[in-house]
Amino acid sequence: xxxxxxxxxxxxxxxxxxxxxxxxxxxxxxxxxxxxxxxxxxxxxxxxxxxxxxxxxxxxxxxxxxxxxxxxxxxxxxxxxxxxxxxxxxxxxxxxxxxxxxxxxxxxxxxxxxxxxxxxxxxxxxxxxxxxxxxxxxxxxxxxxxxxxxxxxxxxxxxxxxxxxxxxxxxxxxxxxxxxxxxxxxxxxxxxxxxxxxxxxxxxxxxxxxxxxxxxxxxxxxxxxxxxxxxxxxxxxxxxxxxxxxxxxxxxxxxxxxxxxxxxxxxxxxxxxxxxxxxxxxxxxxxxxxxxxxxxxxxx
Amino acid sequence: xxxxxxxxxxxxxxxxxxxxxxxxxxxxxxxxxxxxxxxxxxxxxxxxxxxxxxxxxxxxxxxxxxxxxxxxxxxxxxxxxxxxxxxxxxxxxxxxxxxxxxxxxxxxxxxxxxxxxxxxxxxxxxxxxxxxxxxxxxxxxxxxxxxxxxxxxxxxxxxxxxxxxxxxxxxxxxxxxxxxxxxxxxxxxxxxxxxxxxxxxxxxxxxxxxxxxxxxxxxxxxxxxxxxxxxxxxxxxxxxxxxxxxxxxxxxxxxxxxxxxxxxxxxxxxxxxxxxxxxxxxxxxxxxxxxxxxxxxxxxxxxxxxxxxxxxxxxxxxxx
Numbered sequence: 001x002x003x004x005x006x007x008x009x010x011x012x013x014x015x016x017x018x019x020x021x022x023x024x025x026x027x028x029x030x031x032x033x034x035x036x037x038x039x040x041x042x043x044x045x046x047x048x049x050x051x052x053x054x055x056x057x058x059x060x061x062x063x064x065x066x067x068x069x070x071x072x073x074x075x076x077x078x079x080x081x082x083x084x085x086x087x088x089x090x091x092x093x094x095x096x097x098x099x100x101x102x103x104x105x106x107x108x109x110x111x112x113x114x115x116x117x118x119x120x121x122x123x124x125x126x127x128x129x130x131x132x133x134x135x136x137x138x139x140x141x142x143x144x145x146x147x148x149x150x151x152x153x154x155x156x157x158x159x160x161x162x163x164x165x166x167x168x169x170x171x172x173x174x175x176x177x178x179x180x181x182x183x184x185x186x187x188x189x190x191x192x193x194x195x196x197x198x199x200x201x202x203x204x205x206x207x208x209x210x211x212x213x214x215x216x217x218x219x220x221x222x223x224x225x226x227x228x229x230x231x232x233x234x235x236x237x238x239x240x241x242x243x244x245x246x247x248x249x250x251x252x253x254x255x256x257x258x259x260x261x262x263x264x265x266x267x268x269x270x271x272x273x274x275x276x277x278x279x280x281x282x283x284x285x286x287x288x289x290x291x292x293x294x295x296x297x298x299x300x
Numbered sequence: 301x302x303x304x305x306x307x308x309x310x311x312x313x314x315x316x317x318x319x320x321x322x323x324x325x326x327x328x329x330x331x332x333x334x335x336x337x338x339x340x341x342x343x344x345x346x347x348x349x350x351x352x353x354x355x356x357x358x359x360x361x362x363x364x365x366x367x368x369x370x371x372x373x374x375x376x377x378x379x380x381x382x383x384x385x386x387x388x389x390x391x392x393x394x395x396x397x398x399x400x401x402x403x404x405x406x407x408x409x410x411x412x413x414x415x416x417x418x419x420x421x422x423x424x425x426x427x428x429x430x431x432x433x434x435x436x437x438x439x440x441x442x443x444x445x446x447x448x449x450x451x452x453x454x455x456x457x458x459x460x461x462x463x464x465x466x467x468x469x470x471x472x473x474x475x476x477x478x479x480x481x482x483x484x485x486x487x488x489x490x491x492x493x494x495x496x497x498x499x500x501x502x503x504x505x506x507x508x509x510x511x512x513x514x515x516x517x518x519x520x521x522x523x524x525x526x527x528x529x530x531x532x533x534x535x536x537x538x539x540x541x542x543x544x545x546x547x548x549x550x551x552x553x554x555x556x557x558x559x560x561x562x563x564x565x566x567x568x569x570x571x572x573x574x575x576x577x578x579x580x581x582x583x584x585x586x587x588x589x590x591x592x593x594x595x596x597x598x599x600x601x602x603x604x605x606x607x608x609x610x611x612x613x614x615x616x617x618x619x620x
Binding site for chain 2: 037092095096100101102103105106107109110111112113114116117118120121229230233236237240244273274277280281284285288
């Protein structure tokens, strides 16, 4: 019985960790490079979920091979990421680099408000649901409990995507340029690095990650208006625990939160509501910079 | 920042406010009442903005005040507003003293987001424990009384009561911002370490301000509950906090009067937006906020100062 409960907690935890990682990796990437907490992240995520779901529903309506729905999910995410990313960075963020932190937060918050209403105007107040991508892959059982293969796919996607991003930052020329820009913007400019381009690309990658997360999580949930803000708070908790701007930190933060959440759901269900914030407060009390974060020097 | 510097707008607006029940139809009076209690809540956000800090969770205290009225009306049938205002302020104070103890350690994005997280916990609790809070249906507040005399939310009596309280709050805040602590709060935006060099603890500055903002939220929530007559979990929702931030930004937070201009403008925008674009309320707020950030970061108050400076040749505010 004990072992069974432990298995359930671990499997549930891993499932949820994949979701959380997909939600938050883009947020930490953008913060790491631009030093801006992008609150509109949740809006891009929700937009990705909406468009992907809508495309899949349309495609299934035409009667095409249902396995194409995965392609539709991907297409929805890429379209949103490639439109929203450059648009927000070039038109808005570019004008407020170097301004006060609260101005930057308010700007991305305004974008979130606008995106949230745009979705309501386009897709209405009814929830959008498409379960084919989820049910298509079938189920399997561990400890007499049924799990869907789609959740394994989600874990796979988040591992591959996270690995790709870490490779991009650690192993490529682009990554070296990004690290240079993070460390010293002015010197990077003087060395001839196109800092503006790096910012645009990094923000677009972040937007793409958000939209991708939304698109592939969408089949496991009902896409309803206004779920963008919850995502912002949750993903902030993940990256605050892991260390703002750290990719590995986001992975660790996602694992910690989801294992703790799975344990509380099965052991102390009444604490489910607060466990995420409780962990965040405890971690930040002992390590204000997060588990993987670097201490920022104070200016005198 | 005070009447001595701005005798014209100060006197004119006080005169208009006092004569409003005669000057305006009742729907404008209702809008003014709403603007006044919003003004009180927004000050809790504005004080932090002066210190360069942003909170996305101030609705936590607003809802605390509102539900204080709700429970008092529901369980005891007690609606004496002159008792409930101090009670709401006290409950707000206790809540802020508890949450603030954690919060005063954080700055920047952490402060903004942790506040948001706390208010969302409050929202979830209000929704989930529906057998106590009434869930989405909320609680009816009923009509406020003063020594047994009824003060309906849309009456001129209630308007004057709100006006007096808003005036007291404005005066108290003016004194607070003019005190050493108020100046240290402002210095937070520039350089924290120098505050500690001069012998003041930044924790204390933020903690006291946090408690103050909780008290203001509580008072505002009590007035809001009786003005609107209905208390719902949305009072603690992030959108409510967002509206407070919006008003502070729209009016300008450098002066105590800025949020007042912001609150009136906000109520007017809301009245017309809900008539003409009922589905795009957040979009309207977001769009206006973008325009302010990009073109008029000091808000309406900054605009007023710029205009009087240009045409009156008067020195603007002394804060720069």
